[in-house]
Amino acid sequence: MKEYLETYFGHFEQGLKDEIVKNGRLRTFAEGIQVIGSGELMKYTMLVIKGRLKLYTDGENGEEFFMYYLEPGQACALSFVCAARNRKSDLEAFAVEETEVIMIPIGLMAELMVKYKSWYIFVIETYRSRYKELLDAIRSVAFHAMDERLEYYLIKQKNTFGSTTLSLKHEQIANDLNSSRVVISRLLKQLELKGKVKLLRNAIELKF
Template sequence: MLNSLQSSFGTIFEPDLFAEIAEVGNLTKVSEGEKIIEIGQYVRGMPLLLSGAIKILREDDEGDELLLYYLERGDTCSMTMACCLGDTQSEIRAIAETDVELVMLPVRKMEEWTAKYRSWRNFVFDSYHNRLNELLTTVDSIAFKNMDQRLVEYLEEKSRISSSKIIVNTHQEIADDLHSSRVVISRLLKKLEHLGKIKIHRNQIKLINF
């Protein structure tokens, strides 16, 4: 596990901190589509993502979801950290976007490392900053962009994360992530196909001119 940690987090952490993480961390593998954290759950560990991608979702009062942001290799979830330290229930849902490998860290170590290691403090603060910027980007997208633009950006981001021009999602799944309806998403995808930007297949979308 130590080699995976060093590969994913480079020179971010001191050698002594790498050694402690390897000693107390729980290496976990999660398959694509599996839930990692559920809304209302008490979070007992903080994840460090070694490989793959995780999507973070928020749910409204009617049970509809909205994609907030993705976590990728070298990331952690600041919302999870807040729940761990405050012993509060999770307000987000985390689902493996791809097959994922991560290390779960015990809550008791988080405060200890904050006092002990400067690199850990910097990592935590940077994580909060990055997630806040991503949330602001999501808010800006909802407030200032039409669904056409949001859909294009969504497809581009999915393609980047999967390193593939093939998006394996149903129209309903895309609608759920964008907090829209399947009818609207299907209509906009047909429009993109007419413009020659994508090719629609059953449960798949091939990006052509992106």
């Protein structure tokens, strides 16, 4: 655990890292496993140290809306809110690949906020970055047509995974964008005709 903290959270004070080692525990989630369930009472906050988590929220009719990813060096902002207000989760999180996290008891949160400036700044910065992502998602839905949302989604996937070849199925994209597979397939074909993408078997190669 110490090695992971030095690698991804080296800006934490030594005392803070010592407390995390003392009170935290490592846990590994296999690909596809649900890590956080909607309506679940949060008992831990999580620091991601390996892999990637994908977070969704549920719509009124049971549909899923993709929110954002959590990657190594990041934490779950939702768990911070739940810790402060003793609330249940409004989101679901799944492991996109084998993912390892450091789980810190929620009850320790308030103490860490008071004792360690680096933790306080980390929590505030986590709120800020997630708030920005949520605003971007709202703007995308409210002000952009589906073809524009699709391009924005593909760019975000490219930036997240660091590759222009994305292992994505049309149905998965449709679920993330709350659309239908038929619509997404048609729009991807249009992008291919424009030379912006190349459609492969269960993958998409970006040209932009």
